[in-house]
Amino acid sequence: xxxxNENENENENKSNLPLGVTMGCPVGIGPEIILKYFHSRKxxxxxxxxxxxxxxxHVAVELGYESTLIPWQPGDPVQSGTxxxxxxxxxxxxxxxxxxxxxxxxxxxxACIEQAVQLIEQKxxxxxxxxxxxxxxxxxxxxxxxxxxxxxxxLTGIKKRFRMMMAGGRLKVVLVTIHESIAxxxxxxxxxEILDCIEMTVKTLQGxxxxxxxxxxxxxxxxxSGESGMFGHEEEDLIAPAVAEYAGPAxxxxxxxxxxxxxxxVSGDFDAVVAMYHDQGLIPFKLIHFHDGVNVTLGLPIVxxxxxxxxxxxxxxxxxxxxxxxxxxxxxxFEIIANRTRGSLS
Numbered sequence: 266x267x268x269x270n271e272n273e274n275e276n277e278n279k280s281n282l283p284l285g286v287t288m289g290c291p292v293g294i295g296p297e298i299i300l301k302y303f304h305s306r307k308x309x310x311x312x313x314x315x316x317x318x319x320x321x322x323h324v325a326v327e328l329g330y331e332s333t334l335i336p337w338q339p340g341d342p343v344q345s346g347t348x349x350x351x352x353x354x355x356x357x358x359x360x361x362x363x364x365x366x367x368x369x370x371x372x373x374x375x376a377c378i379e380q381a382v383q384l385i386e387q388k389x390x391x392x393x394x395x396x397x398x399x400x401x402x403x404x405x406x407x408x409x410x411x412x413x414x415x416x417x418x419x420l421t422g423i424k425k426r427f428r429m430m431m432a433g434g435r436l437k438v439v440l441v442t443i444h445e446s447i448a449x450x451x452x453x454x455x456x457x458e459i460l461d462c463i464e465m466t467v468k469t470l471q472g473x474x475x476x477x478x479x480x481x482x483x484x485x486x487x488x489x490s491g492e493s494g495m496f497g498h499e500e501e502d503l504i505a506p507a508v509a510e511y512a513g514p515a516x517x518x519x520x521x522x523x524x525x526x527x528x529x530x531v532s533g534d535f536d537a538v539v540a541m542y543h544d545q546g547l548i549p550f551k552l553i554h555f556h557d558g559v560n561v562t563l564g565l566p567i568v569x570x571x572x573x574x575x576x577x578x579x580x581x582x583x584x585x586x587x588x589x590x591x592x593x594x595x596x597x598x599f600e601i602i603a604n605r606t607r608g609s610l611s
Contacts, residue, residue, distance in 0.1 A: 289396030293576030392568030483519030
């Protein structure tokens with residue numbers, strides 16, 4: 266058998282595998298929105314939960330969700346109408362307090378992520394969708410990572426070239442810098458980083474979202490995109506040269522004033538916006554896609570989507586959390602898997 270045929274068979278097999286959904290923080294809204302997602306629909310794509318069986322049983326009883334929880338092992342078929350759980354921890358439920366993570370819940374949270382990556386690499390899962398984790402909990406257990414994105418990059422052996430995309434039906438945003446303080450952003454920007462972000466955005470829109478010739482709008486850093494140097498020189502020195510150097514199938518333009526570029530994207534001028542820093546991109550995105558936004562990690566060798574919200578400790582355990590972002594993240598993961606499979610077979 267040729268290498269090409271082997272790759273085609275591998276991708277066809279991957280498309281038939283279940284998607285792994287990680288539990289997130291056990292005392293946040295992760296288990297709740299998972300149960301709500303399954304409870305609210307009779308049919309759903311083949312999904313396996315990577316979590317803690319006892320936690321889910323406890324939450325289902327407390328919140329009154331009638332779900333058929335069953336243990337799952339790698340290779341088991343996903344039975345319709347059930348909630349299959351691959352249990353990777355055994356947190357004592359009597360020690361659970363909503364909104365108050367401890368060392369045991371924090372370690373369980375991380376174990377789910379690590380196990381999901383292993384199962385994907387072992388070709389037992391097609392990809393992963395993550396529920397929210399606590400960055401403070403990561404710090405408390407000595408994790409060197411500030412969040413999911415950086416942890417997953419390390420777990421999959423990616424040292425530098427990874428990006429964060431926030432994706433919805435009306436707006437997609439990719440960040441040049443991610444979890445950095447505002448004071449550090451300007452010093453972290455470079456023509457090379459911005460160009461790399463543009464190129465990864467184009468590649469993702471083509472391969473994962475099926476857009477042959479995407480349109481990218483690049484945001485400036487400063488008010489009015491610097492106003493010809495009056496308010497800053499990053500646009501002239503870094504951003505404009507990166508846009509000019511791009512040579513590829515997409516239409517890339519900018520730097521555009523940050524206060525108008527997102528409106529133009531929502532109006533159809535751009536398929537995605539490259540933003541310079543976290544809140545520049547996420548404030549407009551969450552204004553539009555607060556309940557159905559999806560976090561997609563670019564540059565990983567695996568498919569990973571996530572809900573676009575946090576642990577919501579203030580409402581955890583009260584039955585108030587919405588599962589719409591999880592539903593969107595699960596659907597987008599399967600969309601990306603299908604597009605990658607089609608691309609490898611064409």
